[in-house]
Amino acid sequence: MTRHASRTIMAYKDLREFILKLEKNKELVRIKTEVSPVLEITEIADRISKSHGPALLFEHLKGYSFPILINAFGSYKRMAMALEVNHTDEIAKRIKEMMKPHIPDGFFGKLQMLPKLKEISDSVPKIVSHGPCQEVVLKDGPMLDSIPVLTCWPHDGGPFITLPMVFTKDSETGQRNCGMYRMQVYDRVTCGMHWHIHKDGRRHYLKHEKSGKPMEVAVAIGGDPAVIYAATAPLPPDIDEMMFAGFLRKKPVELVKCKTVDIEVPAHSEFILEGEIMPGEFHVEGPFGDHTGFYSPADNYPVMHIKCITHRKDAIYPATIVGKPPMEDCYMAKATERIFLPMLQMILPEIVDINLPIEGVFHNCAIISIKKTYPAQGKKVINALWGMGQMMNTKFIITVEDDTDVQNINEVAWRAFNNVDPKRDFVFSEGPLDVLDHSASWPLFGNKLGIDATRKGPQEGMQRPWPEEIKMSKEIKDLVDRKWKEYFVTND
Numbered sequence: 001m002t003r004h005a006s007r008t009i010m011a012y013k014d015l016r017e018f019i020l021k022l023e024k025n026k027e028l029v030r031i032k033t034e035v036s037p038v039l040e041i042t043e044i045a046d047r048i049s050k051s052h053g054p055a056l057l058f059e060h061l062k063g064y065s066f067p068i069l070i071n072a073f074g075s076y077k078r079m080a081m082a083l084e085v086n087h088t089d090e091i092a093k094r095i096k097e098m099m100k101p102h103i104p105d106g107f108f109g110k111l112q113m114l115p116k117l118k119e120i121s122d123s124v125p126k127i128v129s130h131g132p133c134q135e136v137v138l139k140d141g142p143m144l145d146s147i148p149v150l151t152c153w154p155h156d157g158g159p160f161i162t163l164p165m166v167f168t169k170d171s172e173t174g175q176r177n178c179g180m181y182r183m184q185v186y187d188r189v190t191c192g193m194h195w196h197i198h199k200d201g202r203r204h205y206l207k208h209e210k211s212g213k214p215m216e217v218a219v220a221i222g223g224d225p226a227v228i229y230a231a232t233a234p235l236p237p238d239i240d241e242m243m244f245a246g247f248l249r250k251k252p253v254e255l256v257k258c259k260t261v262d263i264e265v266p267a268h269s270e271f272i273l274e275g276e277i278m279p280g281e282f283h284v285e286g287p288f289g290d291h292t293g294f295y296s297p298a299d300n301y302p303v304m305h306i307k308c309i310t311h312r313k314d315a316i317y318p319a320t321i322v323g324k325p326p327m328e329d330c331y332m333a334k335a336t337e338r339i340f341l342p343m344l345q346m347i348l349p350e351i352v353d354i355n356l357p358i359e360g361v362f363h364n365c366a367i368i369s370i371k372k373t374y375p376a377q378g379k380k381v382i383n384a385l386w387g388m389g390q391m392m393n394t395k396f397i398i399t400v401e402d403d404t405d406v407q408n409i410n411e412v413a414w415r416a417f418n419n420v421d422p423k424r425d426f427v428f429s430e431g432p433l434d435v436l437d438h439s440a441s442w443p444l445f446g447n448k449l450g451i452d453a454t455r456k457g458p459q460e461g462m463q464r465p466w467p468e469e470i471k472m473s474k475e476i477k478d479l480v481d482r483k484w485k486e487y488f489v490t491n492d
Helices: 015-024 040-050 075-084 090-101 105-119 201-208 227-232 241-249 328-339 340-347 377-385 389-393 409-419 472-486
Strands: 026-032 057-060 068-072 126-128 135-138 164-169 176-177 191-192 215-221 252-257 264-266 272-287 301-309 317-319 351-355 365-370 396-401 426-432 445-452
Touching: 015 026, 015 057, 015 164, 040 057, 040 068, 075 227, 075 328, 090 328, 090 340, 135 426, 135 445, 164 201, 164 264, 176 201, 176 241, 191 272, 201 215, 201 272, 215 264, 227 241, 340 351, 377 396, 377 426, 377 445, 389 426, 396 409
Parallel strands: 026 057, 068 317, 126 252, 365 396, 396 445
Antiparallel strands: 057 068, 135 301, 164 176, 164 215, 191 301, 215 272, 252 264, 272 301, 351 365, 426 445
């Protein structure tokens, strides 16, 4: 049975199943030459990313016994393969179907609800007694210094773990959170925890800090690609990332309890870091060559003290590098764009499509097409988006009408450059910005611009008729379609 044929009943068990799939599809190259995790791998991976090349598995690391996987998600194709779909829009369709309100009517109506109920039940994580991630247990001897953590760029503050799945619990509710936050390695048993002020991990920390007691933390590295992706997803605080991963993979994520902390982690991970964070303890973290293409400055962040490391006997260390786009993280962000579109549409039903251009590095630009039915609707959508979760960080929002393909930047530019009167159509706002935005005068706060590039009528201040757009008649287009091959027939 092929993987494609079994998608509805099967999921990748772990990272190595995904690696085999990549290799089978000629999407992975094994590098057998010895390489250094200090800068050399970054330069190789950066060149491959910029040339839209394959995933890379470095099998011989200078000074280390574990191989490194990088660029595994670094294309639209591989991102779809990671989530076991032909296109990430398929997941959006599933989400849209799940969100449709439906009260079953009679026996047959209830029967029709059963697939949805099964899909929900199949998403709930499953606790298991043991897992491959605990085949080797280290409480003494080499710890972080045994893992080939990358030093990515020349002015980085040190080596950084770049694909960690950080697990914490809300001290009041016990609610689990899993987020992806870079971690600078300070020494063999301590590392920085890059919790932005707007992130759920930081929220858990601030709650726990009041108790004065150490906060337990676990970090999973490697695993089923759906689990890795789920850690990056901008989910509401009350949605469990592991349940979302189960939804993506159509099979529950298996979790195992850690050895030294009261936290469950994906059983099929490659590495698990267990430890605690002391309230009020901060250490300088950074600089770090970030996904903006610039170094984010050094700042104080909480410190994780490692108590125990567990890993598979033949563990593979997955990593990523970020920098000037396009890079691997861009494709993960584009998957998020497609997958979470239905959630935006649920709140703002006039939204037709969204494009978060790679050049905007996720949080700097959003292009939105809408079905416009009343005056100022383009501005209404702009203001509404600034009030929605992580969209609050979006520095530029452009709205166009639904006859514009937002995925076509040339078409968007043509609309915006021709349809916009700056005084009438610009919307300025002040508010939160991403901590990585270096252009703002202050950290985390600055100015934002909305551009309403929709057509305007008298009620929006347009005092003259809007011109008709040039379009060929359907009859002539059909005629030319029929005769197209005739035009280019030669007499030779």
